[in-house]
Amino acid sequence: MQLHVLLAPVLLKKVIGSIDELEISAITADSRLAGPGSLFVALRGHTVDGHDFVSQAVDRGAVAVVVERIIDNLSVPQIIVKDTRDVIPILGAVFYQHPSKSMKIIGVTGTNGKTTVTHLIDKILTDQGHLTGLIGTIKKRIGAQEFDMANTTPEALELQETFHQMREIGTVYPIMEVSSHALDLKRVAGTKFRTAVFTNLTQDHLDFHGSMDEYRIAKGKFFSRLGNTYGDKRDDSQFAVINADDPSAGFFVQQTVAQVVTYGINQTADVRATNVRIEAKGASFTLDSFAGTTEISLQMTGKFSVYNALAAAAACLCEGVPLSAIKSSLESVRGVDGRFERVAAGQDFTVIVDYAHTPDSLENVLKTIREFARGRVYTVVGCGGDRDRTKRPTMARIAAQYSDVAIITSDNPRTEDPERILDDMEEGLADCSRERYVRLTDRTEAIRHAIRLATEDDVVLIAGKGHETYQIIGKTKHHFDDREVAAKAIRGEL
Numbered sequence: 001m002q003l004h005v006l007l008a009p010v011l012l013k014k015v016i017g018s019i020d021e022l023e024i025s026a027i028t029a030d031s032r033l034a035g036p037g038s039l040f041v042a043l044r045g046h047t048v049d050g051h052d053f054v055s056q057a058v059d060r061g062a063v064a065v066v067v068e069r070i071i072d073n074l075s076v077p078q079i080i081v082k083d084t085r086d087v088i089p090i091l092g093a094v095f096y097q098h099p100s101k102s103m104k105i106i107g108v109t110g111t112n113g114k115t116t117v118t119h120l121i122d123k124i125l126t127d128q129g130h131l132t133g134l135i136g137t138i139k140k141r142i143g144a145q146e147f148d149m150a151n152t153t154p155e156a157l158e159l160q161e162t163f164h165q166m167r168e169i170g171t172v173y174p175i176m177e178v179s180s181h182a183l184d185l186k187r188v189a190g191t192k193f194r195t196a197v198f199t200n201l202t203q204d205h206l207d208f209h210g211s212m213d214e215y216r217i218a219k220g221k222f223f224s225r226l227g228n229t230y231g232d233k234r235d236d237s238q239f240a241v242i243n244a245d246d247p248s249a250g251f252f253v254q255q256t257v258a259q260v261v262t263y264g265i266n267q268t269a270d271v272r273a274t275n276v277r278i279e280a281k282g283a284s285f286t287l288d289s290f291a292g293t294t295e296i297s298l299q300m301t302g303k304f305s306v307y308n309a310l311a312a313a314a315a316c317l318c319e320g321v322p323l324s325a326i327k328s329s330l331e332s333v334r335g336v337d338g339r340f341e342r343v344a345a346g347q348d349f350t351v352i353v354d355y356a357h358t359p360d361s362l363e364n365v366l367k368t369i370r371e372f373a374r375g376r377v378y379t380v381v382g383c384g385g386d387r388d389r390t391k392r393p394t395m396a397r398i399a400a401q402y403s404d405v406a407i408i409t410s411d412n413p414r415t416e417d418p419e420r421i422l423d424d425m426e427e428g429l430a431d432c433s434r435e436r437y438v439r440l441t442d443r444t445e446a447i448r449h450a451i452r453l454a455t456e457d458d459v460v461l462i463a464g465k466g467h468e469t470y471q472i473i474g475k476t477k478h479h480f481d482d483r484e485v486a487a488k489a490i491r492g493e494l
Ligand SMILES: CC(=O)N[C@H]1[C@@H](OP(=O)(O)OP(=O)(O)OC[C@H]2O[C@@H](n3ccc(=O)[nH]c3=O)[C@H](O)[C@@H]2O)O[C@H](CO)[C@@H](O)[C@@H]1O[C@H](C)C(=O)N[C@@H](C)C(=O)N[C@H](CCC(=O)O)C(=O)O
Pocket: 029, 030, 031, 032, 042, 043, 044, 045, 046, 047, 048, 049, 050, 053, 150, 151, 152, 153, 154, 155, 179, 180, 181, 182, 185
């Protein structure tokens, strides 16, 4: 693509050198990926400044650079802009010819439940015969091809390229998780969404956002931008699907010009669950909606699963999927990888691996377990390093409050000292008697300890890592799978 075409919608401060006849073969924000004919865009990151790698990009073949300040002694044209992070999604969208405009992209945001809701929507729409794509924490799926993800929501360039690849193979519905980091870092700017789904807002990521208000504002951007990507007029067929029971619901409703569809259990809502029953084998409820009423029996349990099912049902009702089809798809889902996943290795107690890594999700999961546990409850839990410190004492307190014994341990300490993370967690246990918790830094030992304590009818919850198959220590990923370790511990192989 001609560089001047690519830059047409971008507000330029200054151009140094001639860009008239310049052809661009690729765009990258990573100098290590720059190749002949590419355009390099320098981003200021949290660790380094991309401006320091401009020369490296040029050495590798970049034919022009987009920067925020003039780089001395550069042999290629420089395009100076105010904020490269604002510009990069535009460049990506133009380069790939606005792929999001020709598909129906469904985005899900919220502190908890994004992965689960995207998987449920995916199941319903796939069962309807639509070609879907998936972007989120567990994986990215383009057609039948699956890819590992570095982030829940990829950076803007990768995202636009992914949409382009999805469009090329005829995808109708890309379904994606939209993290608050992504909204703040403008990863989804330049993307036109058909539907924005909100699950809930509770504490997480305060290391990044600073306060709950800022966190709410970041999420609000998803709804305020819905309907006016690139300043287009509002498209009538855009939807904001909102959890009416969440205290932030009103804030998000106010932010959007799209059609609002609410769901909930407690408040009046367009899609509502009544007569909710929670059992060990699954949750069931009556779904009342503008499209009719039906009984739904999920194979997933917990009140939170009812919310996730309602969110998915509401988003799919907006697509005209019949309620009877929504019912049968939802009822056929056994669960999502690493979410309330049972480990069975011949034991007479229950072992559950779950991705709860926030205070709210941990409390929800433990409340659910308490509702059906006949024996004692043992919880293994840790908190991530280089992440929100303020949630650590709260998570430890919740684990101890709802368990007979909480075993606090490591969960991706990253570059932090694991002992300091456990010290933070222990602060939440100051009022807790010493028999009620155990501190075991090594996660294998922690799991083995919980399994040894458990006898008939007890429940062991192993929280925080879910589908993850690694433990990040320093900057290295070591293989670690809670499910594997638990099964070995049960079989006495550890
Ligand atoms: C805080 C954050 O979001 N960081 C993301 C960011 O990293 P960074 O700011 O440290 O980047 P950097 O290393 O400083 O690099 C700055 C720029 O220089 C470039 N560079 C760097 C080195 C070099 O040799 N050459 C070069 O050009 C880089 O490509 C980049 O463009 O850009 C990276 C590349 O895209 C991301 O992978 C990285 O995510 C890290 C792994 C991360 O942990 N992010 C978390 C906080 C996150 O985004 N989480 C949310 C989910 C949260 C949830 O809801 O649960 C997510 O969407 O994943």
